Amino acid sequence: xSSNNRLPVVPTVxxxxxxxxxxxxxxxxxxxxxxxxxxxxxxxxKVLAEIVKTKTEMGxxxxxxxxxxxxxxxxxxxxxxxxxxxxxxxxxxxxxAVTENVAGVKLPKFQYLNDGSESKMxxxxxxxxxxxxxxxxxxxxxAIQLLVELASLQTSFLALDEAIKTTNRRVNALENVVxxxxxxxxxxxxxxxxxxxxxxxxxxxxxxxxKERDLALKEAEQAMALMGDAFGGGGSGGSNxxxxxxxxxxxxxx
Amino acid sequence: xxxxxxxxIAFYTWVICSxxxxxxxxxxxxxxxxxxxxDWGYLYQLFAFVDPYLLSGLGVSMAIGxxxxxxxxxxxITGSSLIGAAVKxxxxxxxxxxxxxxxxxxxxxxxxxxxxxxxxxxTVNSLENGDYSASSKAAGYAIFASGATVGFANLVCGxxxxxxxxxxxxxDAQNSALFVKILVIEIFGSALGxxxxxxxxxxxxHARFKxx
Amino acid sequence: xxxxxxxxxxxxxxxxEALVRGYxxxxxxxxxxxxxxxxxxxDDIKLHLGTTDYGNFLQNEPSPLQVSTIVxxxxxxxxxxFRHMRCQASEPLATFLDYLTYGYMIDNVVLIxxxxxxxxxxxxxxxxxxPLGMFDSIETLAVAQNMRELYRLxxxxxxxxxxxxxCIRSEDLDEMNIEIMRNTLYKAYFEDFCQFxxxxxxxxxEWMTDMxxxxxxxxxxxxxxxSMGTELTRDDxxxxxxxxxxxxxxxxxxxxxxxxxxxxxxxxxxxxQYQTIYSKMGFGETxxxxxxxxxxxxxxxxxxxxxxxxxxxxxxxxxxxxxxxRNLMWVSExxxxxxxxxxxxxxxxxx
Numbered sequence: 001x002s003s004n005n006r007l008p009v010v011p012t013v014x015x016x017x018x019x020x021x022x023x024x025x026x027x028x029x030x031x032x033x034x035x036x037x038x039x040x041x042x043x044x045x046k047v048l049a050e051i052v053k054t055k056t057e058m059g060x061x062x063x064x065x066x067x068x069x070x071x072x073x074x075x076x077x078x079x080x081x082x083x084x085x086x087x088x089x090x091x092x093x094x095x096x097a098v099t100e101n102v103a104g105v106k107l108p109k110f111q112y113l114n115d116g117s118e119s120k121m122x123x124x125x126x127x128x129x130x131x132x133x134x135x136x137x138x139x140x141x142x143a144i145q146l147l148v149e150l151a152s153l154q155t156s157f158l159a160l161d162e163a164i165k166t167t168n169r170r171v172n173a174l175e176n177v178v179x180x181x182x183x184x185x186x187x188x189x190x191x192x193x194x195x196x197x198x199x200x201x202x203x204x205x206x207x208x209x210x211k212e213r214d215l216a217l218k219e220a221e222q223a224m225a226l227m228g229d230a231f232g233g234g235g236s237g238g239s240n241x242x243x244x245x246x247x248x249x250x251x252x253x254x
Numbered sequence: 255x256x257x258x259x260x261x262x263i264a265f266y267t268w269v270i271c272s273x274x275x276x277x278x279x280x281x282x283x284x285x286x287x288x289x290x291x292x293d294w295g296y297l298y299q300l301f302a303f304v305d306p307y308l309l310s311g312l313g314v315s316m317a318i319g320x321x322x323x324x325x326x327x328x329x330x331i332t333g334s335s336l337i338g339a340a341v342k343x344x345x346x347x348x349x350x351x352x353x354x355x356x357x358x359x360x361x362x363x364x365x366x367x368x369x370x371x372x373x374x375x376x377t378v379n380s381l382e383n384g385d386y387s388a389s390s391k392a393a394g395y396a397i398f399a400s401g402a403t404v405g406f407a408n409l410v411c412g413x414x415x416x417x418x419x420x421x422x423x424x425x426d427a428q429n430s431a432l433f434v435k436i437l438v439i440e441i442f443g444s445a446l447g448x449x450x451x452x453x454x455x456x457x458x459x460h461a462r463f464k465x466x
Numbered sequence: 467x468x469x470x471x472x473x474x475x476x477x478x479x480x481x482x483e484a485l486v487r488g489y490x491x492x493x494x495x496x497x498x499x500x501x502x503x504x505x506x507x508x509d510d511i512k513l514h515l516g517t518t519d520y521g522n523f524l525q526n527e528p529s530p531l532q533v534s535t536i537v538x539x540x541x542x543x544x545x546x547x548f549r550h551m552r553c554q555a556s557e558p559l560a561t562f563l564d565y566l567t568y569g570y571m572i573d574n575v576v577l578i579x580x581x582x583x584x585x586x587x588x589x590x591x592x593x594x595x596x597p598l599g600m601f602d603s604i605e606t607l608a609v610a611q612n613m614r615e616l617y618r619l620x621x622x623x624x625x626x627x628x629x630x631x632x633c634i635r636s637e638d639l640d641e642m643n644i645e646i647m648r649n650t651l652y653k654a655y656f657e658d659f660c661q662f663x664x665x666x667x668x669x670x671x672e673w674m675t676d677m678x679x680x681x682x683x684x685x686x687x688x689x690x691x692x693s694m695g696t697e698l699t700r701d702d703x704x705x706x707x708x709x710x711x712x713x714x715x716x717x718x719x720x721x722x723x724x725x726x727x728x729x730x731x732x733x734x735x736x737x738x739q740y741q742t743i744y745s746k747m748g749f750g751e752t753x754x755x756x757x758x759x760x761x762x763x764x765x766x767x768x769x770x771x772x773x774x775x776x777x778x779x780x781x782x783x784x785x786x787x788x789x790x791x792r793n794l795m796w797v798s799e800x801x802x803x804x805x806x807x808x809x810x811x812x813x814x815x816x817x
Binding site: 063066067070071073074075077078079082083086087088089123124125126127128129130131132 | 534537541573576577580581584586591594596643644645646648649652685688689691692693696698706755756791792795796799800803804805808812
């Protein structure tokens with residue numbers, strides 16, 4: 001498994017150092033992203049709570065304003081709506097879009113703007129039903145205010161949702177993919193390096209053993225030669241001890 | 255709204271009619287010998303010598319004419335309401351024909367009395383001085399009075415039944431329980447004509463042209 | 467010759483009077499309204515209306531029923547009945563019935579004028595017009611580009627011409643607020659109608675004067691209340707008051723000067739006939755007078771049925787039908803919006 005989930009690197013100390021640096025970066029990034037996600041989540045919850053609140057209020061307000069319309073129609077007649085439709089000039093209520101920055105995420109936001117100019121509508125229904133019409137107007141302006149607020153919240157909600165998703169994806173990617181991969185790579189590199197070290201050690205041991213064996217052989221020969229001298233005047237021996245040190249270098253090539 | 259409108263034209267018509275009537279009386283008096291503006295004695299003479307046949311003829315025609323006028327008036331008042339009300343409540347038509355029949359009855363009273371009065375009229379010879387006998391004159395007056403009584407009574411009765419019948423049709427269309435109650439009122443209205451008929455019959459009962 | 471209409475009235479108008487009373491018996495009763503109030507959906511309402519005089523007028527409507535459809539269909543029924551009567555009518559009833567439509571006509575003219583000034587499509591505007599207020603030349607209304615042309619080309623031929631010429635000078639036409647124009651026309655209409663009824667005489671004159679007095683006073687009071695806090699000055703306001711009615715002229719002086727409800731109430735307290743109205747006006751709070759006025763209107767309308775041989779029944783019938791349409795609208799809206807608690811606030815029981 002470890003061979004799959006790791007970066008294709010040459011296991012050297014330099015690479016190890018680089019990977020280690022990358023792991024450090026990843027961990028730090030993970031921490032930061034986690035913090036961002038938390039911040040977004042907090043905002044998200046707040047928006048959600050507000051949406052719920054506004055929606056409940058909305059239901060009530062819309063119901064009221066719809067009923068005010070009914071009352072206006074009752075007092076002024078069904079045809080009043082045509083009079084009002086045809087009297088419309090420029091919109092009195094406008095919506096302005098601004099952006100808000102939460103933890104680096106740009107949230108669109110709508111602002112309710114009432115230009116405050118009293119329309120000519122205040123005379124509508126002068127002879128019949130003016131009062132309920134004005135009530136209806138006020139109630140509906142209130143409803144529009146709430147609607148704008150709700151729209152603003154909903155848009156932020158969606159944007160936040162998106163942002164949180166991406167952030168979480170990043171966090172998860174770091175946490176579950178990048179960091180384990182890096183860690184695996186490090187383990188692998190370390191393993192490889194250890195193995196190299198162990199081989200070196202073994203080689204050294206082997207060389208030492210060979211050398212000891214050679215030495216022992218030589219001593220035995222010397223002893224034999226000494227004995228030959230003693231018994232057969234073996235003057236052939238008498239090699240220098242120092243010569244014994246002079247031996248062929250052993251090369252392991254494997 | 256015709257009759258309800260008392261405009262200046264109606265007023266001037268009244269004034270002109272009254273003036274011409276006074277002038278007529280004056281004109282009649284010119285031929286008399288009296289000094290006063292209006293000679294009542296002469297006027298009495300004028301009316302006292304009216305032919306009894308004229309009076310009886312007038313009586314008969316008033317009895318039938320005014321009765322039929324009343325009946326017809328009543329029927330159109332009832333009828334038009336009945337037709338209108340029957341558009342939305344067709345069930346009322348047959349029941350409310352009773353109202354029309356009540357109006358019709360008024361005309362029948364008139365016909366009956368007119369026949370009665372007509373049979374009273376007989377030929378008699380006038381007296382030598384051109385005058386008629388006292389009983390002939392009395393008969394003429396009686397028939398005239400009887401015809402006028404029956405005629406006017408039935409005229410008003412017919413209108414009354416007609417108006418009540420119209421209301422009857424309207425209320426029956428709304429609430430059928432009201433029909434019988436209003437019908438009672440209509441019967442009372444119809445009885446008014448009968449009063450006239452009774453008096454008319456009694457008035458003419460002793461009318462005899464011939465001296466017995 | 468008061469009271470003698472009985473002799474001649476039926477010659478011309480007996481049929482129609484009976485007919486309108488027949489129509490009146492088709493109005494919904496308190497029992498019907500109680501049934502309607504129990505409904506849970508508009509389809510239930512449709513079902514209930516099927517058992518009344520309305521019959522199957524909603525039969526061919528597609529299933530998600532709209533309140534506006536109900537109102538439209540009811541209005542259509544009223545218009546059909548009214549047109550039928552208008553066709554049968556002879557003078558002077560025909561003129562009387564025409565007078566009844568002038569109010570709608572004023573609304574239509576004002577609507578088209580507004581639409582023209584805002585460059586709306588004529589056909590759309592004509593669709594929106596009240597069918598009772600149509601007159602022959604109304605389509606050509608939109609030809610005119612400005613008010614002066616409008617008057618010169620079109621309105622001269624319409625029945626409303628005298629109202630325009632009497633009350634609105636042509637130089638005023640262009641910059642006049644449309645609502646003020648409407649109310650000026652209404653004022654002229656009221657005065658003219660009142661005069662016409664006086665001319666008719668008899669019970670008609672008596673009852674109609676009573677009713678128009680009430681209507682004019684209602685208008686006066688509404689004008690006063692609705693113009694509070696607007697730019698309408700005291701003199702302008704006074705100019706819009708109809709010169710008929712119980713409140714004319716003394717009450718109107720007081721109302722013209724009124725700036726809040728308490729003052730209005732104080733003026734009205736001098737008129738005991740309007741006790742039902744001003745008793746609904748609380749001290750210092752916004753009163754909802756419309757229902758009180760509607761109730762009074764219906765009460766008076768029902769009174770007209772107690773009299774016979776007069777034209778008031780036609781007016782009364784129109785008022786009651788309008789109220790019925792309003793009631794149905796209210797009930798349907800309440801049912802649709804699930805506002806059962808308020809359902810009884812809007813219904814004015816007619817019978």
